[in-house]
Amino acid sequence: xxxxxxxxxxxxxxxxWAGVLLGSLLLAIFWTGSLxxxxxxxxxxxxxxxxxxxxxxxxxxxxxxxxxxxxxxxDAPVWTINLPTPRVPVLQLDxxxxxxxxxxxxxxxxxxxxxxxxxxxxxxxFIFPFHFSLHLNWRSVGYxxxxxxxxxxxxxxxxxxxxxxxxxxxFFTFRPRKRRxxxxxxxxxxxxxxxxxFHFMISLSGLVIFCLIYFxxxxxxxxxxxxxxxxxxxxxxxxxxxxxxxxxxASLDTMLATAQAIWTSQGKPGGAYLVRVRNPFDRxxxxxxxxxxxxxxxxxxxxxxxxVTTGALLHQHSAAPIAGVQRFLTGLxxxxxxxxxxxxxxxxxxxxxxxxxxxxxxxxxxxxxxxHERQRRIGARLVEALSVTAGPGLIIATLTFFVANRLLPLxxxxxxxxxxxxxxxxxxxSWLTTMAHAAWYPAQAWRRQLQAVGGLAIACVLLxxxxxxxxxxxxxxxxxxxxxxxDLMLLALAGSCLLAARRISLTCxxxxxxxxxxxxxxxxx
Amino acid sequence: xxAATQKxxxxxxxxxxxxRGTLMLRVxxxxxxxxxxxxxxxxxxxxxxxxxGGMARSEAVILVAMLGFFxxxxxxxxxxxxxxxxxxxxWLSVGIVIGVGxxxxxxxxxxxx
Numbered sequence: 001x002x003x004x005x006x007x008x009x010x011x012x013x014x015x016x017w018a019g020v021l022l023g024s025l026l027l028a029i030f031w032t033g034s035l036x037x038x039x040x041x042x043x044x045x046x047x048x049x050x051x052x053x054x055x056x057x058x059x060x061x062x063x064x065x066x067x068x069x070x071x072x073x074x075d076a077p078v079w080t081i082n083l084p085t086p087r088v089p090v091l092q093l094d095x096x097x098x099x100x101x102x103x104x105x106x107x108x109x110x111x112x113x114x115x116x117x118x119x120x121x122x123x124x125x126f127i128f129p130f131h132f133s134l135h136l137n138w139r140s141v142g143y144x145x146x147x148x149x150x151x152x153x154x155x156x157x158x159x160x161x162x163x164x165x166x167x168x169x170x171f172f173t174f175r176p177r178k179r180r181x182x183x184x185x186x187x188x189x190x191x192x193x194x195x196x197x198f199h200f201m202i203s204l205s206g207l208v209i210f211c212l213i214y215f216x217x218x219x220x221x222x223x224x225x226x227x228x229x230x231x232x233x234x235x236x237x238x239x240x241x242x243x244x245x246x247x248x249x250a251s252l253d254t255m256l257a258t259a260q261a262i263w264t265s266q267g268k269p270g271g272a273y274l275v276r277v278r279n280p281f282d283r284x285x286x287x288x289x290x291x292x293x294x295x296x297x298x299x300x301x302x303x304x305x306x307x308v309t310t311g312a313l314l315h316q317h318s319a320a321p322i323a324g325v326q327r328f329l330t331g332l333x334x335x336x337x338x339x340x341x342x343x344x345x346x347x348x349x350x351x352x353x354x355x356x357x358x359x360x361x362x363x364x365x366x367x368x369x370x371x372h373e374r375q376r377r378i379g380a381r382l383v384e385a386l387s388v389t390a391g392p393g394l395i396i397a398t399l400t401f402f403v404a405n406r407l408l409p410l411x412x413x414x415x416x417x418x419x420x421x422x423x424x425x426x427x428x429x430s431w432l433t434t435m436a437h438a439a440w441y442p443a444q445a446w447r448r449q450l451q452a453v454g455g456l457a458i459a460c461v462l463l464x465x466x467x468x469x470x471x472x473x474x475x476x477x478x479x480x481x482x483x484x485x486x487d488l489m490l491l492a493l494a495g496s497c498l499l500a501a502r503r504i505s506l507t508c509x510x511x512x513x514x515x516x517x518x519x520x521x522x523x524x525x
Numbered sequence: 526x527x528a529a530t531q532k533x534x535x536x537x538x539x540x541x542x543x544x545r546g547t548l549m550l551r552v553x554x555x556x557x558x559x560x561x562x563x564x565x566x567x568x569x570x571x572x573x574x575x576x577x578g579g580m581a582r583s584e585a586v587i588l589v590a591m592l593g594f595f596x597x598x599x600x601x602x603x604x605x606x607x608x609x610x611x612x613x614x615x616w617l618s619v620g621i622v623i624g625v626g627x628x629x630x631x632x633x634x635x636x637x638x
Contacts, residue, residue, distance in 0.1 A: 004551070004610070010606040207594050214590070217564045217567070221568035222571055223586075
């Protein structure tokens with residue numbers, strides 16, 4: 001098995017080493033990606049103030065949002081307003097604050113009341129950005145790492161298919177009670193084959209979303225002096241510099257009505273989902289309105305731009321054919337359309353990816369642990385510690401993030417974005433702790449950390465009930481699907497991890513009780 | 526016998542060292558060279574699509590950037606299967622030279638856009 005020694009041999013080698021090197025990173029990306037499928041529901045769970053009833057079909061931005069925006073962010077260059085949806089039953093106002101950075105506030109769409117700052121980034125602003133940037137924003141290092149991992153995933157899928165050429169036979173083979181290594185490989189092949197099309201699609205579409213970031217030279221070649229022009233022609237992002245002359249903002253509701261009339265006349269379904277005001281109080285300010293894409297896979301780029309003072313239409317955009325293909329692939333990845341069955345299938349596909357990667361890593365370390373120990377090599381131990389960190393360790397970090405969210409008070413010494421930062425620190429510090437634990441106690445790492453996952457997941461459910469009153473019976477009875485779903489998934493996670501931990505300890509006991517003097521020789525005979 | 530084993534050990538160590546050297550060369554060629562080759566050829570083809578194919582600029586950029594992932598994937602896989610590391614380097618260099626050269630030449634005709 002070496003590169004350049006025949007096709008299948010090379011692919012086999014490539015599959016092994018790309019998998020060992022990228023496995024942990026891919027595991028982290030797949031886990032956070034799977035959670036991001038339900039990022040809005042995680043938001044509701046972590047931001048109890050936004051657990052409101054279904055929003056009214058029509059809301060007045062002039063009456064409900066503008067007073068708050070003028071009051072909270074009179075100097076902000078951009079206000080981004082998201083209209084309420086069944087999944088996000090609140091009006092959402094985003095702006096840049098000179099002191100607190102990017103601020104997001106929620107407004108009750110029934111009453112127009114400003115909801116207390118929830119002090120949490122939740123799923124949409126912590127877990128989801130981790131999925132594509134790892135929160136490493138310095139020089140976009142995170143984006144490039146995730147891009148490299150996605151490219152590696154494509155390489156792994158192709159080389160895996162070549163290395164395991166008996167796909168159909170392997171698809172029907174799963175021997176969970178055989179020797180551990182045999183079962184692991186069966187599980188790896190099973191998940192690999194069943195979810196292969198989804199994994200290929202999800203990795204490729206993930207890359208396509210950021211194709212302009214990953215190939216900057218292409219844009220540079222055709223737009224050498226003016227990248228803003230590419231944004232205008234490709235995505236309809238209109239811009240003009242502020243004039244310095246002040247003015248007052250025209251009616252956003254009238255602009256929304258105009259936008260709706262234009263789209264209806266063009267035969268396009270659905271209304272606006274986002275309103276973005278640039279330079280709200282400047283004579284050259286403008287308002288961009290985007291059309292919702294809950295009814296189609298393609299995340300359309302239908303954008304209308306209005307003058308902020310007169311409300312006149314300045315620019316109209318729809319995606320050209322190839323940009324439309326890119327928006328289709330983007331939509332395929334983001335799954336923002338309304339289809340709950342598919343959303344659950346995406347979640348299952350993502351978790352199957354975690355099992356695929358995890359079983360691959362376990363197989364590699366399992367077949368080398370004894371030999372590397374004998375030869376005093378660090379390889380297997382290192383990869384094992386890393387896979388524990390990226391597997392149960394990352395789940396522990398996610399759960400302590402949830403626990404911290406329920407324990408930190410909203411009106412304590414830290415509020416708003418500072419409180420959200422604190423939650424982020426809890427995530428990273430607990431993740432670091434699991435890594436230290438995996439490195440120091442390699443023999444017990446899997447079992448102990450799985451037990452910790454079980455305990456923490458149950459604690460999350462209990463804390464949610466205690467601190468918000470929305471315990472499982474209550475949320476099920478009152479139809480709070482997001483909260484009930486989150487609690488049920490946490491319980492399922494706790495159950496499966498505790499079962500796995502129990503099976504590990506039973507196997508260990510069995511091995512200890514009937515082990516001859518040389519357990520290593522026995523195990524690898 | 527001891528001397529023979531020692532000689533054998535020295536030999537395998539040497540083989541392993543050169544093996545590692547060519548492996549590093551291959552990995553760098555596949556990941557770095559493959560990317561450079563893809564980016565250079567992609568830029569040149571985007572310019573060609575606009576100049577010769579009459580495609581809109583933004584469309585050409587997006588089309589080529591999307592297809593770039595397939596080319597990069599193919600180059601990565603090929604770089605690890607090709608028997609000779611030197612041939613990998615040679616072909617990738619040819620691709621980079623053609624891409625950069627074309628791109629540089631075409632940039633002059635794109636000025637009026």
